[in-house]
Amino acid sequence: MAxxxxxxxxxxxxxxxxxxxxxxxxNLNVPKGKVTVIIGFSGTGKSVLLKxxxxxxxxxxxxIKILGKDISLLTDDEKVKLRRHFGVLFxxxxxxxxxxxxxxxxxxxxxxxxxxxxxxxxxxxYEKLRLSGLDEKHYKKLPGEISGGMRKRCGLARALALDPExxxxxxxxxxLDPILTEMVDNLILNxxxxxxxxxxLVVSHDLHAAFRIxxxxxxxxxxxxxxxxxxxxxLESDNPLVARFVSKGVNKK
Amino acid sequence: MSEKLRERVNHYLDLIVLxxxxxxxxxxxxxxxxxxxxxxxxxxxxxxxxRMKEFxxxxxxxxxxxxxxxxxxxTFTGMALAFQVYLGFRMVNATSLTGPIVxxxxxxxxxxxxxxxxxxxxxxxxxxxxLGSMRVSEQIDALEVMGVDPLEYLVAxxxxxxxxxxxxxxxxxxxxxxxxxxxxxxHVLEMDEAIFWDxxxxxxxxxxxxxxxxxxxxFGAVFSLICCYRGFKTTGGARGVGDSTNRGVVLSMVMIxxxxxxxxxxxDIYYKVTT
Ligand SMILES: Nc1ncnc2c1ncn2[C@@H]1O[C@H](COP(=O)(O)OP(=O)(O)OP(=O)(O)O)[C@@H](O)[C@H]1O
Ligand SMILES: [Mg+2]
Numbered sequence: 001m002a003x004x005x006x007x008x009x010x011x012x013x014x015x016x017x018x019x020x021x022x023x024x025x026x027n028l029n030v031p032k033g034k035v036t037v038i039i040g041f042s043g044t045g046k047s048v049l050l051k052x053x054x055x056x057x058x059x060x061x062x063x064i065k066i067l068g069k070d071i072s073l074l075t076d077d078e079k080v081k082l083r084r085h086f087g088v089l090f091x092x093x094x095x096x097x098x099x100x101x102x103x104x105x106x107x108x109x110x111x112x113x114x115x116x117x118x119x120x121x122x123x124x125x126y127e128k129l130r131l132s133g134l135d136e137k138h139y140k141k142l143p144g145e146i147s148g149g150m151r152k153r154c155g156l157a158r159a160l161a162l163d164p165e166x167x168x169x170x171x172x173x174x175x176l177d178p179i180l181t182e183m184v185d186n187l188i189l190n191x192x193x194x195x196x197x198x199x200x201l202v203v204s205h206d207l208h209a210a211f212r213i214x215x216x217x218x219x220x221x222x223x224x225x226x227x228x229x230x231x232x233x234x235l236e237s238d239n240p241l242v243a244r245f246v247s248k249g250v251n252k253k
Numbered sequence: 254m255s256e257k258l259r260e261r262v263n264h265y266l267d268l269i270v271l272x273x274x275x276x277x278x279x280x281x282x283x284x285x286x287x288x289x290x291x292x293x294x295x296x297x298x299x300x301x302x303x304r305m306k307e308f309x310x311x312x313x314x315x316x317x318x319x320x321x322x323x324x325x326x327x328t329f330t331g332m333a334l335a336f337q338v339y340l341g342f343r344m345v346n347a348t349s350l351t352g353p354i355v356x357x358x359x360x361x362x363x364x365x366x367x368x369x370x371x372x373x374x375x376x377x378x379x380x381x382x383x384l385g386s387m388r389v390s391e392q393i394d395a396l397e398v399m400g401v402d403p404l405e406y407l408v409a410x411x412x413x414x415x416x417x418x419x420x421x422x423x424x425x426x427x428x429x430x431x432x433x434x435x436x437x438x439x440h441v442l443e444m445d446e447a448i449f450w451d452x453x454x455x456x457x458x459x460x461x462x463x464x465x466x467x468x469x470x471x472f473g474a475v476f477s478l479i480c481c482y483r484g485f486k487t488t489g490g491a492r493g494v495g496d497s498t499n500r501g502v503v504l505s506m507v508m509i510x511x512x513x514x515x516x517x518x519x520x521d522i523y524y525k526v527t528t
C-alpha cells in the first residue's frame with residue numbers, strides 16, 4: 001500500500017465502565033484524499049470513535065495517528081496546530097448558543113484567520129452559509145430560534161469555514177428532508193473535489209448516500225470493524241448483518 | 254474464640270482507617286485538581302489572545318446586573334444592623350457609638366460576606382449552569398476541536414471578572430448600608446448628626462475598609478472557581494446541569510462563610526506584623 005493515510009487507528013479499545021467495551025479493537029485507515037463513510041447500527045460507537053480521533057476522549061488502549069503522528073504524544077501546542085486542519089460537524093451541531101448563526105460561522109475565522117479583514121471574513125462566512133443551504137433571513141437568529149435541520153447546516157458551514165484538510169461529519173444528513181439530504185451530500189462531495197488533498201470521514205445511516213459519496217465504506221459492529229472496503233464489497237458480502245443493513249438501505253431508496 | 258473476635262475487630266478497624274485515609278486522600282486530590290484548574294485558567298488571561306471582550310461581557314453580567322440587588326440588600330442590612338446596635342447601646346447609654354460599630358461591622362464583615370453570598374448565588378449559579386450546558390451539548394468539545402482553549406476562553410474571563418467585580422460591589426454595599434444606617438439613626442431615631450459622623454470617622458480606619466475589599470476579591474475568586482469547575486465537569490445531560498449548579502452554589506456559599514473566619518484572622522495577623 002503506497003497510499004498515505006490521513007488517519008490511522010490501531011487496535012483502539014475504549015470502555016466507559018469496567019469490562020464493558022464500547023470499542024473493542026478497532027483497526028481502520030482513512031486514506032488521504034478520499035471519502036470514507038462509517039456506517040453501523042445506532043449505539044455501536046460511531047460517535048465515540050470520532051471523539052477519539054478528535055482527541056476529546058482518551059483511548060483505554062490502542063493508538064491513533066493523524067497525518068502520521070501519534071496524537072497521544074503531542075504537546076498542547078502541537079495539538080492546537082493539528083486541530084486547525086480539522087473541520088468537524090458534531091452529531092447535534094454543538095453550536096454556541098449565545099452566538100447568532102453568522103457569529104458561529106465567523107468564530108473559527110476570527111480565531112485563526114487574523115490575517116483577513118473583517119469584510120473578507122464576512123464574505124467567507126456568507127459563502128459557506130449559502131453553500132450549506134441556509135437562507136439569509138436566518139443569519140441573525142440564535143441557535144435556539146432555528147430548527148434542528150437548520151442548526152445542522154449552520155454547523156456544517158462552521159466546519160467548512162477554514163477550508164480544512166480533514167473533514168469529519170457526524171451524521172450530516174440525519175433529520176433533513178430528501179432534497180436537502182441530496183444537497184448536503186453534494187456539498188460534501190464538492191468540498192472534497194475542490195481540494196483533492198482533503199480527506200473526509202462521514203458517519204451516516206443513509207446507505208444509498210454512503211455508496212454514492214464514499215470511496216470506502218466501513219461498517220462497525222460490536223466494537224469492531226465488521227467490513228471495510230469499496231462500496232461494491234458490501235453488495236457482494238454474504239455476512240448476514242451486512243446483508244440486512246444493505247437490504248434495508250436499498251429498500252429505503 | 255477470643256482470638257477470632259480480636260481478628261474480626263482488627264479487620265473492621267483496618268477497614269475504618271483505610272476508608273478514612275481514602276476519603277482524605279480523595280479530598281486532597283480533588284482540592285489539588287480545583288486549584289490547578291484555577292491557577293492555570295487565571296494564568297492564561299495574560300497570554301495572547303487577550304479575551305477583553307469576554308471579560309467586559311462578564312463584568313457587565315456579574316457587576317452591573319448585580320448592583321440593584323446589592324443596593325437593596327445593603328440599605329436594609331444597614332438599617333437593621335443600626336437598629337439592633339442602637340437597642341443594645343441604649344441600655345448602657347452609649348448610643349453615640351452606633352455609627353462606628355455599624356460602619357466597622359459592615360466594612361469588615363457584612364459587606365464582603367453578604368455581597369459574596371448574593372453574587373455567588375446569582376452569578377455563580379449562572380456560571381455553573383452556563384458552562385454545564387455547554388459541556389453536555391458538546392460546545393466545549395467543539396471549542397477544543399477548533400483549537401481554542403476552553404479554560405482560556407470561558408473560565409479565565411469569568412474568574413477575573415469576579416475578582417474585580419466583587420470588591421466594587423462590596424464598595425457599593427458598604428456605601429448604601431451606611432446611607433441606610435444614617436437614615437435610620439438621624440431621621441428615625443433622631444440621633445445627633447454631627448456626633449454620628451464624628452464618632453464614625455474617629456473609629457473607622459481605612460484599613461477596615463481595605464480588609465473588606467481584599468476579602469471580597471478572594472470570595473470572588475473562590476465562588477467563580479468552584480462554580481466554573483463544577484460546570485466544567487458536568488456529566489449526565491440536563492439533570493447533570495441542575496446538579497452542578499446546585500452543588501456549585503451551595504459549596505461556594507459554605508466556603509465563603511468558612512473562609513471569612515480564617516481570612517479575618519490572617520489579615521489581623523498581617524496588620525499586627527506590619528504595624
Ligand atoms: N460519555 C459516555 N459515558 C458512558 N458511555 C458512553 C458515553 N458516550 C457514549 N457512551 C456509550 O457508547 C455507546 C456508543 O455511543 P455512540 O454515541 O458512539 O453511538 P453511535 O454509534 O454514534 O449511535 P447513533 O447512530 O445513535 O448516533 C453507547 O452505548 C453509549 O451508551
Ligand atoms: Mg452518533
